[in-house]
Amino acid sequence: xxxxxxxxxxxxxxxxxxxxxxxxxxxxxxxxxxxxxxxxxxxxxxxxxxxxxxxxxxxxxxxxxxxxxxxxxxxxxxxxxxxxxxxxxxxxxxxxxxxxxxxxxxxxxxxxxxxxxxxxxxxxxxxxxxxxxxxxxxxxxxxxxxxxxxxxxxxxxxxxxxxxxxxxxxxxxxxxxxxxxxxxxxxxxxxxxxxxxxxxxxxxxxxxxxxxxxxxxxxxxxxxxxxxxxxxxxxxxxxxxxxxxxxxxxxxxxxxxxxxxxxxxxxxxxxxxxxxxxxxxxxxx
Numbered sequence: 653x654x655x656x657x658x659x660x661x662x663x664x665x666x667x668x669x670x671x672x673x674x675x676x677x678x679x680x681x682x683x684x685x686x687x688x689x690x691x692x693x694x695x696x697x698x699x700x701x702x703x704x705x706x707x708x709x710x711x712x713x714x715x716x717x718x719x720x721x722x723x724x725x726x727x728x729x730x731x732x733x734x735x736x737x738x739x740x741x742x743x744x745x746x747x748x749x750x751x752x753x754x755x756x757x758x759x760x761x762x763x764x765x766x767x768x769x770x771x772x773x774x775x776x777x778x779x780x781x782x783x784x785x786x787x788x789x790x791x792x793x794x795x796x797x798x799x800x801x802x803x804x805x806x807x808x809x810x811x812x813x814x815x816x817x818x819x820x821x822x823x824x825x826x827x828x829x830x831x832x833x834x835x836x837x838x839x840x841x842x843x844x845x846x847x848x849x850x851x852x853x854x855x856x857x858x859x860x861x862x863x864x865x866x867x868x869x870x871x872x873x874x875x876x877x878x879x880x881x882x883x884x885x886x887x888x889x890x891x892x893x894x895x896x897x898x899x900x901x902x903x904x905x906x907x908x909x910x911x912x913x914x915x916x917x918x919x920x921x922x923x924x925x926x927x928x929x930x931x932x933x934x935x936x937x
């Protein structure tokens with residue numbers, strides 16, 4: 653079935669959706685994006701994703717052409733038009749089309765707003781059952797990783813390098829500390845049962861799923877420390893895991909070939925994944 657996409661106020665078959673070759677998202681990576689999970693045909697953690705989208709737009713001086721109610725309605729409509737039960741909605745906002753120039757185009761230039769769906773069985777995740785292996789790589793991205801921009805070349809390169817090393821993903825390291833994975837937040841659990849995750853800054857994206865998991869941990873009496881941790885601390889942790897919008901909570905069972913804990917998904921990681929799915933599924937809109 654051909655997907656129906658949203659493009660600048662129009663609903664179009666995917667083959668008919670066209671964006672200008674002069675679009676600054678294409679020419680300059682001058683844009684932001686957001687991904688919202690769909691489960692049971694409903695939006696998971698939508699409020700967090702909408703808020704982060706607005707923050708990214710403010711940081712880059714971009715204006716969303718839809719207000720809060722219209723944006724929610726568009727998300728719901730694209731799910732309905734595509735009959736999607738599980739998967740994701742990808743949204744991309746760029747500064748629009750203009751002659752190539754490092755200077756922003758004139759005020760009033762229409763932005764480009766695109767949305768499409770991508771089916772994915774988010775509940776049946778083999779990685780969540782077996783765990784993933786990660787490779788440590790230097791973090792060579794730009795300095796404003798807290799903005800969810802479309803500048804994703806280095807994360808792609810890092811993931812490919814990790815796979816070439818026999819791993820499933822990369823954990824990025826800067827100044828001796830782990831920042832995050834190629835497209836997810838990184839977490840460890842110490843031998844004392846403390847959940848440790850990097851504190852928020854310009855160095856990493858404020859993960860929506862990260863925030864939900866930390867809240868759930870606190871609700872269940874799990875001690876949380878938001879601080880930087882080293883690769884060495886991660887390798888000797890009792891458990892490790894990543895969080896992201898469509899993967900939820902996924903265990904990490906090896907780092908640079910060194911086994912984490914027992915080499916199998918840890919109990920706390922499994923519990924957090926279950927808590928997340930149960931609560932966010934119930935609260936989806």
